[in-house]
Amino acid sequence: MADHLLEVRDLSVEFHTAAGTVKAVQNVNWYLDRGETLAILGESGSGKSVSASAVMNLIDMPPGKITSGAILLNGKDMLKMSAEERRAINGAKIAMIFQDPLAHLNPVFTVGWQIAEMMTTHGRPRDKAAARARDLLHRVGLPEPDLAFGKYPHQFSGGQRQRLMIAMALACKPDILIADEPTTALDVTVQAQVLALLEELQQETGMGLLLITHDLGVVAEIADRVVVMNGGQIVETGNASEVYHNPQHPYTKKLIAAAPGSGEMPEESDRRGEPLLRATDLHKYYSAFHALKGVDLTIMPGETVAVVGESGSGKSTLARAILRLDDPSSGQIHYRGKDLMTLGPRELFGLRRDLQMVFQDPTQSLNPRMTVFQLISEAWAIHPEILPRKQWRDRVAELLTKVGLKPEMAVRYPHQFSGGQRQRIAIARALAMEPKLIVCDEAVSALDVSIQAQVIELLAGLRREMGLSYLFIAHDLPVVRDFADRVIVMKSGEIVEEGPVRQIFEAPRKDYTRALLAASLDPDPEIQAARRTARMELEMAVSA
Incomplete structure (x- = not known):
């Protein structure tokens, strides 16, 4: 038996450009267990998305090149598999939610057809795939899922398109879900719903969730462990609470200090005179x-x-x-x-x-x-x-x-x-x-x-x-x-x-405003846990 569901060992990735070689990932090691949420936290260009793309075999080679390492799925090195074997894994065993939904949704097909295609590609009959696609549209919070099934990507807002990507990724009930900034474009209430949905699906299926994010609030809400990356290297690891309350690396301390929402609120502005x-x-x-x-x-x-x-x-x-x-x-x-x-x-x-x-x-x-x-x-x-x-x-x-x-x-x-x-x-x-x-x-x-x-x-x-x-x-x-x-x-x-x-x-003054504020995420895992409890109580009160 493999030690972990997914394990990355000594992974290095570089890109050859006109300006020289860029070492995007350098000797990275991390693992993901079944039923666990691992967050890879870091700024743009830190290498977090590149390491996930290597898992999905999505790095363009050239100009990219994996220079060292192993990526083990249930103990088997995927870097040594054939292209056919990797295609059978992608979508069925490992699925990915991308940061930019519009770039990954085909503009000439309806969203229902695209979600169903994820399942028909892996052998599910078209009628059953369509029924599950409608169920997934409902589960990710899209209004009128039967109507949404026949629409095209451009007919949805940015947040709604991200929900479509999540529905597509969940179609085949994968063992591992890689979520690359999955809630970046979502409003706070839908973000809370989506994160709750991912947790619910984990409990149902035992799926491992790899979360790539720059949002400390998302880490506080859902992550079990955190890997902090900077300049293509891992600088700190630990559980979410340890990393937030007792950061060891200067880079981690800088990220935590930059989190918004703790400063002084501005005083009311002078609104006299002619408006702009x-x-x-x-x-x-x-x-x-x-x-x-x-x-x-x-x-x-x-x-x-x-x-x-x-x-x-x-x-x-x-x-x-x-x-x-x-x-x-x-x-x-x-x-x-x-x-x-x-x-x-x-x-x-x-x-x-x-x-x-x-x-x-x-x-x-x-x-x-x-x-x-x-x-x-x-x-x-x-x-x-x-x-x-x-x-x-x-x-x-x-x-x-x-x-x-x-x-x-x-x-x-x-x-x-x-x-x-x-x-x-x-x-x-x-x-x-x-x-x-x-x-x-x-x-x-x-x-x-x-x-x-x-x-x-x-x-x-x-x-x-x-x-x-x-x-x-x-x-x-x-x-x-x-x-x-x-x-x-x-x-x-x-x-x-x-x-x-x-x-x-x-x-x-309004319940709707209070619900938005309750759904907002705090970077402190302990405060976020209390906020989650308050949000659930508010939802129960509103539904009652």
Whole structure:
């Protein structure tokens, strides 16, 4: 009998690039037992996803190369198996949930067909596979699963697409589930539901769960043991409570110190004077679906207004309507006194400098054919009055440094970065326009905690220096607590509560707001255990 369900021994992976050899993983050792949750914690580029990709045989070779080690499944080294043997294992024995769902869902097939295909590929009859796919859509919390079965990936929100990926991975009841940032795009209540579902499935099947994350709250909620990685190496291991309360390595201490939600909440901002932007009675219809229902919003100069709520609550629809990326069905939007709804294309083009957006999914918002330098400097080609061409290279280097990247990365393409790094590039691109208002649609949700703290401090510093305003759409409530001046809580296209950040977090008036706060994860495993108990009691009270 094998000592462990899955064991990685002395694994080293390197990539050969034009700039030289990158040692992504160096002599890594870890194991996973049946029924156990192991979290691999680390920042973007630490090697955590590369080691998981090696387990799934998903490393492109070349340019990648596994230079040493063994990956043992029930004692058998998968690195010595044939391609056919590995294909039989992937999906059936080991399944993976990827960080970027849209890049891994086929846009030309319905989601029901894609989930069922996971099972038909491994021999299950089509009718039984379809029935289980509908059951899985229900279990991961998608509304109207029979209707969702026949939809396409683009018809779902970012959080809903991640739930589809989870349903697909669970289709064959694998022995091991590798979850690469599985809740990054999910709102707090759905995140809690998904983590609870994974725990429930573990209890049912004895499945081992390998969790790759930068979120200390997720580790506190679900992990039994933690492996901390930095620079391709393991720097610390232990159970979740030991690592949080008694970290030994300086890098682990830095991660814990960067966790949001422990700082001083901002005082209520002065809302006197003329607003920078005012939206009144916004409605948005998609066929028979009423996505926005009479939403009013005011943003003052230099103010950060956060919008929170579950996936499908209308947060992103509101953001796109305000910027006229998707015109509302009715209502008014005034920016500095100008009615945006009556502006023609030429006038609206002139305002694009002032109104910028950082999208939730950087894979879709960054042109894969352009280098980072081209992506950022494109703003100055379109609006040449911003910056002379001779200053472009220095300014790109400065912006990359500000968002925690290296200037020499300007020659790379988006696919050569992790998800978190791509989001930092998107933020740098928005800052290149020197805007007055930035709409951040889950702009920091994919970032690891230390870079997230750096970017939030960067955004706050720009607000102080330049008087920037933000519409900050987020599901990460600790970040909202630290960064926002006011909070708007949305549900089903309506605003259910709004007020200063202190009032929302310390004295919420609505049960829905209280449920969101109860579902938020704390990085301290002991506090999170108490919060989990409180959440369960609240759910029982609401259901009663």
